[in-house]
Amino acid sequence: MTLMFSNSDEAVINKKLPKELLLRIFSFLDVVTLCRCAQVSRAWNVLALDGSNWQRIDLFDFQRDIEGRVVENISKRCGGFLRKLSLRGCLGVGDNALRTFAQNCRNIEVLNLNGCTKTTDA
Numbered sequence: 001m002t003l004m005f006s007n008s009d010e011a012v013i014n015k016k017l018p019k020e021l022l023l024r025i026f027s028f029l030d031v032v033t034l035c036r037c038a039q040v041s042r043a044w045n046v047l048a049l050d051g052s053n054w055q056r057i058d059l060f061d062f063q064r065d066i067e068g069r070v071v072e073n074i075s076k077r078c079g080g081f082l083r084k085l086s087l088r089g090c091l092g093v094g095d096n097a098l099r100t101f102a103q104n105c106r107n108i109e110v111l112n113l114n115g116c117t118k119t120t121d122a
Contacts, residue, residue: 014043026053051081063089068097079104086112094118
């Protein structure tokens with residue numbers, strides 16, 4: 001059985017639950033689920049893409065798809081919030097992306113670059 005929500009049902013969810021509670025719920029979601037939630041409605045897009053949901057990002061499962069521009073975009077959107085980022089195995093990430101990342105993510109505490117062969121000591 002497929003459960004369908006109408007636009008009015010979605011609005012009721014947003015009206016009944018405070019934004020802070022929805023943000024707390026979203027904080028437990030992984031990257032893929034957050035991106036899917038961002039497509040549900042404008043209200044959920046704002047909540048799902050809130051920087052507070054992007055404090056810890058592990059991109060290992062997407063290592064073949066991650067290029068430098070993805071890291072640059074993440075750093076621009078989440079820079080002030082991002083604390084932990086794992087790029088383990090992301091072969092498409094190089095020094096230029098990490099320069100942009102370093103400029104935007106001043107609060108980073110953990111950065112995993114294991115297996116990032118395009119990065120150098122520079």
